[in-house]
Amino acid sequence: MSRHDGRIGRRLAIHGPPGSGKTTLASRLADVLGVPQIELDALYHLPNWGVPATEEFRAKVRGVLEQANAGFTIDGNYSIVRDLVFERIETAIWLRQPFRVVYPRVCRRTLKRVTSRELLWGTNRERWRDVLGRESMFLYGITRWRPQQERMRAALGERPEQVRLFILRSDVEVEEFVARVRAEHGGLP
Secondary structure, eight states: OOOOOSOOOSEEEEEOOTTSOHHHHHHHHHHHHTOOEEEHHHHHOBGGGBOOOHHHHHHHHHHHHHHTTTOEEEEOOOGGGHHHHHTTOSEEEEEOOOHHHHHHHHHHHHHHHHHHTOOBTTTBOOOHHHHSSTTOHHHHHHHTHHHHHHHHHHHHHTSOTTSEEEEEOSHHHHHHHHHHHHHHTTTOO
């Protein structure tokens, strides 16, 4: 499924489970490429954890992608906009580290966000009742791990032929990929 040949390009999408480092990698690559970073969570989550109607979300994503057509990094796994993303990207990156690596990251990040009252996507903050409830990231990380991996495998297997795929299975591979992008784009910082 993985192709590692050819140029990486300037329009990249990063996929992976919660805690895999999608947003961090998207930010790093955006800096290297000198392009905007698009975080799908920021477009999706409304104040007080509201969610937009499907067409409203699709319109937001379409508009942001059109504005950044010369290059961008985008991160997120929203299937309702995957077609919009796939038709504009050159490279898809799947962060596929093992559960034993990713799940502790989700737990640490969630606890940090709750205790620090970190502001997320406008006016949202993770709350203890959410962390311990049925929609908890702790529970999500366990119960949706395998199904999410299978959905991602299927989705990336159906990507357009012109979209190159890189599967990164470790932090070492992530660092090597960032170095490759840096080298491909003239050693930009």
